[in-house]
Amino acid sequence: MSGPLDGIRVIDLTSVVMGPYASSVLADYGADVIKVEPPAGDVMRKSGPMRSADMGHFYLSLGRNKRSVVLDLKQDEGREVLLRLVRDADVLVYNIRPQAMARLGLGYEALQVLNPRLVYAGAYGFSQKGPYAARPAYDDLIQGMCGIPWLAQRAGADKPRYAPMVLVDRMAGLQLCTAITSALVYRDRTGRGQRVDVPMFEGMLSVVLGEHLAGEQFVPPVGPSGYQRSLARDRRPYRTRDGYICVLVYNDKHWRSFFAAIGQPQSFETDARFASQNQRLTHIDHVYGWLGEVLATRTTDEWLRVFEQADIPAARLYSIDDIVADEHVQATGFIQTVQHPTEGELRITAIPTEWSESVPENRRPAPVLGEHTREVLLEFGYADGDIAAMQARGVLGAHPSIPNKETT
Known part of the structure; x- marks a missing residue:
């Protein structure tokens, strides 16, 4: 057994990021994820940087622990192969629009008759209602x-911009993964599969509005929308004398400790704004603006010592290179170096959860296109000649074998 989902078979028709991210979590947790790709492969295979064609960096992280099968679902025979896979699957996950799935003869009603225990999970842009x-x-x-982007500008950015x-895709992918595993629990209790829809728009609205509906949550409103602390213009890494620091002086205890540390213990009691x-x-x-002015007077190391003694949460501002070199990241082995059969030495992130039982593992690297077509079809009863x-x-x-490719 490798992971809590060992024994669960997932037919993965997803592409780009949202669906593949969800299925990568399922695969990390032990599910047998059979990634069904078109002849051209998942589009994220093409996203560089890369060493070999169709093995882009995005795909390498999203494709681990999966098996790659190439089927042309535009051909009737290709759809028949897929239906044979679905008969013995626990989950089918897709992220094209339901109308397109129905045109392919792969709608929920058809597959539910074929496999009543199937969890049929769709992820796409908007609720179908x-x-x-x-x-x-x-x-x-x-x-x-x-x-x-509007919130970013309201919080002080010079123009609207997307989160970098x-x-x-990743937030909705986690919601998709949660929905699938919950549906599997329901199925194990009742014996019944079901259709599960996970729309990106509504899923992300639940995140944004949970914070920023604010005063508009009340009827009638008791204030404007927008959570004040998140939108504060000076809620940011603060400049110090030699760099930046991230600090959260948040509750009453923190503020009392901070005023004491800078030699102004009376300010917490005398300044009503705090x-x-x-x-x-x-x-x-005012609170964050004033804090920024104070933090600019000492170095980052000086402030880190102050905050550690005062038990106030603080950290350095990291770059990606800083993350890779961080002592905690290195000590926990979260970023690992592995040897990929075709791509050579790679850095990968570990599975970010820790278990006392059913420990998940990195079982296989991201496959080359069609690497497992023959293997999977043999498992489902096809003969070599038919394949x-x-x-x-x-x-x-069907990729006959893993070639020995030189890195470029």
Whole structure:
């Protein structure tokens, strides 16, 4: 047994980031994820930097612990192969629009008859109950529609900008993963599979509005929208005399300790703007602006010593290189060096959870395109001759072996 989902078989029809990120978590936790790719492969295989064609850095992180099968689902014979896989699967996950799945003959109603225990999980842009149901969606679009660039500008950015990471795809991917595992628990209790829809827009709205609906949560409103602390213009890494520091002087205990550390113990009692959590929120621009002025008077190391003694949460501002070199990251082995069969030496992140039982493992590297087509089809009862004939007809792509590629 390797991971809590050992024995769960997932047919993964997803591409780009949201779906593959969800299925990568399932795969890390032990599920047998069979990634069904079109003949051209997942688009993220093409995203550099890379050493070999179709093995881009994004794909290498999203594809680990999965098996790659190439099927042309535009051909009837390719769809028949997929249906054979689905009969013995626990989960089918996809992230194209449901209308497209129905046109392929892969809608929920058809597959539920074929496998009543199947968890049929779809992830796409918008709830199918509203007028945006058929719209295409990507991370940047959903960030914009959820107000993230607008919030960034309201918080002090010179212009609206997206979060500098694929934020929505990964948040929605985690919601998709949670929904799938919850549906599996329900199935094990009742014997019944079900359809699960995870829309990006509504999923990300639950994150943003949970924080920023604020006064508009009440009917009638008791204040404006927007959580004051998150939107404070000086809520940022603070400049010190020689760099930057991240610090959260947050509760009453922290503020008392901070004023004592800088030799102004009376200020907590005499300045009403600091006297309570609600007063600090009301005057947040003053509070954070004043804090920034104070922090600029000493070096980062000096402040880190002060905050450690005062038991106030603080940390250095890291770059990506700093993260890789960090002593804690190195001590825990979170960033590991592995040997990939075709891509040579790679850095990968460890599975970011720790278990006393059913410990997940990195079982296999991200596969080359079609690496496991023959292996998987043999498991499902196809004969070698049938596999070769389908490959000759372009129904599937089967990589005969892992080539020895020189890195470039």
